[in-house]
Amino acid sequence: GDSVTQMEGPVTLSEEAFLTINCTYTATGYPSLFWYVQYPGEGLQLLLKATKADDKGSNKGFEATYRKETTSFHLEKGSVQVSDSAVYFCALSDGGSQGNLIFGKGTKLSVKP
């Protein structure tokens, strides 16, 4: 079945460092891809999405490009802030009409001042 694999955390960076969180997927059909962010004690917020190959999603300085040839959707940010500390989840829609999401296990990011 469809699945999402994320790099394991935790990831600890200094403020203003470059961030990459790897995400690869396995899917039949043509899924939509998402990054969600979960701040401590809160629910998930949609960070960005891409619905077809070569699309780039971007928001709040974060970017990810839908790479069909490598089945990847890596999250990047050029300069992280302490406020970016959170758990980041990569997810895909299962391609069916129901829109159910399949999530990776999440990557915890800690940014130190």
Place this chain on the structure above:
Amino acid sequence: NAGVMQNPRHLVRRRGQEARLRCSPMKGHSHVYWYRQLPEEGLKFMVYLQKENIIDESGMPKERFSAEFPKEGPSILRIQQVVRGDSAAYFCASSPPGRDPRSGYTFGSGTRLTVV
């Protein structure tokens, strides 16, 4: 313009008791999804409902779990005779009618259930 509202935020139940989790979707949204997050895991789909209809319950455990979304009022996820393994965060999400759900939806802040 309130988002997806879940209550309670925290719920403690003894083994064998019932847990009721409530979800009020965003205004104008008629599609509700429930997900469960076990410790150190990603979210797992449980059930997808529209008003008065269960559309997909393929992720629901076969026993003790049920969900409803009545014509009036919030969606309810009900867990009977809870066990320690039910301890998790339960998230609700909603989306409006007519929008392709594959474009993503809005999550609530979750209910953290602890079974003691």
